[in-house]
Amino acid sequence: MATPVLERTAARPAVRVEGIGPFEAARRRMIGPFLLPALLVYALVMIVPSVFTVWISFNDWAGAGPMEWAGLGNYTEMIADPVFGQSFVNTMKILFGVGGAVFLISFVLTMLLQDMVGRKFVRAVVFFPSLVPGLVIAILWGFMLDPDGLANSVLEALGVAEPPLWLAPENMFTTVMAGMTWLAAGTYTVIFMAAADRIPRAFYEAAELDGASAVRRFWHITMPLMWDVIGVCAVLWAIGALKTFEFVLVFAGATGSLPPTGLWTFSVYAYAGAFPSDGVPRYGIASAAAVLTMVLTVVLTLLVRRVMGRRERTDY
Structure with a gap:
């Protein structure tokens, strides 16, 4: 014979939590703004110079004046x-x-x-x-x-x-x-x-x-x-x-x-x-x-x- 507590537990529908709480949502929204300064510094120090170096490698350039396209020369x-x-x-x-x-x-x-x-x-x-x-x-x-x-x-x-x-x-x-x-x-x-x-x-x-x-x-x-x-x-x-x-x-x-x-x-x-x-x-x-x-x-x-x-x- 089932006890009253077990009967109430069995009758209770399963609750499925969907989504996230307000604190977690706010935390996730703040990740981007906090990472942005570091990403900008990384892009200026690493990515931009690397891309510019690759571009220079396809040109003749003495460090001043116009560049001359050299291709794979x-x-x-x-x-x-x-x-x-x-x-x-x-x-x-x-x-x-x-x-x-x-x-x-x-x-x-x-x-x-x-x-x-x-x-x-x-x-x-x-x-x-x-x-x-x-x-x-x-x-x-x-x-x-x-x-x-x-x-x-x-x-x-x-x-x-x-x-x-x-x-x-x-x-x-x-x-x-x-x-x-x-x-x-x-x-x-x-x-x-x-x-x-x-x-x-x-x-x-x-x-x-x-x-x-x-x-x-x-x-x-x-x-x-x-x-x-x-x-x-x-x-x-x-x-x-x-x-x-x-x-x-x-x-x-x-x-x-x-x-x-x-x-x-x-x-x-x-x-x-x-x-x-x-x-x-x-x-x-x-x-x-x-x-x-x-x-x-x-x-x-x-x-x-x-x-x-x-x-x-x-x-x-």
């Missing part, structure tokens, strides 16, 4: 330029060579420091170069590797008769890559260590009981569970590598002049077109280089996300 001239070809090769060396070294060093340090006593202090020491601006690191790197600098002085004290010429033309770009590796390795090591710290210790304990070595634990537990972080770091590195500019310009270039063309990257090539050491600026060529860099950055970012986009898994 700037792009074809740039691609046929051997200096641009060398800039492309140098940028790829930084992207893959320096990137591979940075990630390898970061992985090794993460594995070695996981159970190390005093790991926080070591992590702070490793991260220290990243706290110093890249321009300062480039200047210090040049002073240290100068023929009369600290590196050669130490080698001479150790009995090396002829210390290597770090800043010789044939060694210059390798030296640049080494400096960039030292500068970036600390940042990615700290990121990877933070990602490894969030992994439950029970996984490592179970693997250790099953006889898994430290290398296997890192490869089959740490790596898969921090794969999402590795993917984000790969995207960040790809974007940064394609924009490499200040380290090369400050380290390899003399005061007030551009570095040798054999050391140029995409960004230095674009800068040289807009601010040449001598001659008339060619903003069309510079804009074409900037647009190509932007396109490569987008394509490479999407490619990295596609390759790195797999689910986390653990197996040892």
Whole structure:
């Protein structure tokens, strides 16, 4: 026999709430006005200059006076330029060579420091170069590797008769890559260590009981569970590598002049077109280089996300 309360509940029709309350409606109406100033600033700072850069890339322009329509002329001239070809090769060396070294060093340090006593202090020491601006690191790197600098002085004290010429033309770009590796390795090591710290210790304990070595634990537990972080770091590195500019310009270039063309990257090539050491600026060529860099950055970012986009898994 149904109770009176149950009878009243069963007899009551279901109430379907349609729409939203007045407070929620007012809140939604205010989203647009509050976002508008930020959107306007973003459009003025990012969208408008980007569109204008694309437009300039199809014109010949010296920065003043009328523009002359060039169509794809700037792009074809740039691609046929051997200096641009060398800039492309140098940028790829930084992207893959320096990137591979940075990630390898970061992985090794993460594995070695996981159970190390005093790991926080070591992590702070490793991260220290990243706290110093890249321009300062480039200047210090040049002073240290100068023929009369600290590196050669130490080698001479150790009995090396002829210390290597770090800043010789044939060694210059390798030296640049080494400096960039030292500068970036600390940042990615700290990121990877933070990602490894969030992994439950029970996984490592179970693997250790099953006889898994430290290398296997890192490869089959740490790596898969921090794969999402590795993917984000790969995207960040790809974007940064394609924009490499200040380290090369400050380290390899003399005061007030551009570095040798054999050391140029995409960004230095674009800068040289807009601010040449001598001659008339060619903003069309510079804009074409900037647009190509932007396109490569987008394509490479999407490619990295596609390759790195797999689910986390653990197996040892």
